[in-house]
Amino acid sequence: MSHEFEETLRRALQPRRPGADFAGRVLSRLDTSAREPATMARLESKRSPAPRLRWVAAALAACVIAAVGLVELRQHALDAERASQARAQLLQALSIASDNVNIVRATVAREESPDS
Amino acid sequence: MRLRPLIVASALLALPALAAAADPGQLALPDFTALSKKASQSVDISLDPSLLRLAGLAINSDNDGDANDQAVGDLVRGLKGIYVRSYTFDRPGEYSKADVKAVLAQLVAPDWQPVVSTHDLKDGSHVDIYLRRNGNKTDGVAIIAAQPRELTIVNIVGSIDLARLARLQGQFGVPRIGIR
DSSP states (O other), X not given: OHHHHHHHHHHHHSOOOOOTTHHHHHXXXXXHHHHHHHHHHHHHHHHTHHHHHHHHHHHXXXXXXXXXXXXXXXXXXXXXHHHHHHHHHHXXXXXXXXXXXXXXXXXXXXXXXXXX | OTHHHXXXXXXXXXXXXXXXXXXXXXXXXXXXXXXXXXXXXXXXXXXXXXXXXXXXXXXXXXXXXXXXXXXXHHHTTTEEEEEEEEEXXXXXXXXXXXXXXXXXXXXXXXXXXXXXXXXXXXXXXXXXXXXXXXXXXXXXXXXXXXETTEEEEEEXXXXXXXXXXXXXXXXXXXXXXXXX
């Protein structure tokens, strides 16, 4: 049994000729494996900036929209204030005009009915 | 070819005159700064068409079926401007007829017609109402109220119903200014 084991082991450890194209096969695999990391690196560099730029663009657009919205809100508030002031002035102007028209009416009424 | 710039320049110079003619019922109110400084109370209101429109929008937006707001909205619908200068003084004699001369000079026929002129000897008040008519329409109303301690000038540009205006008296919580 030990003799058979030794024979098996000797046969397994015997050097074998790799073949004539062995060197070519090894070299070709080396070139491919040497190229792949560079390709992967290029792909990575192409992929990674794009999502980042998209986020930056989206954030900028959101800021612009928010700024425009704030300006519109402020303008609306100013317009509402101006309208309120104009309304108050209109009512005061009409009140003054109305009072004076009624002074005239009262004076005319007194002159037309001096006994009353 | 040299005529063209001249024509353009003439047209530009004529624009202010055309603008003034657009509102014939509007008076050129003088600068009453001197009177304002002497007055204990003064009111200076100038509502041009854009401000009147804003005021109308504010009234309509607040209008929850309120009758007073409805009345005001109806009254000012035909107006193009309201201008008020009112000054109340502590003592009589703080203003003179010369102060209103520039206004009275504009209220001459045939454009402006005096419709009512009242003089109350008891309290020394004079109130004159002028209308500027354009056919059957009224272009403007001018009220000049001179009392011993108060001077009020009201210019309403456009058409307004004076009877409806009189009915608004005392409403809206606006304090009267020395009017008895």
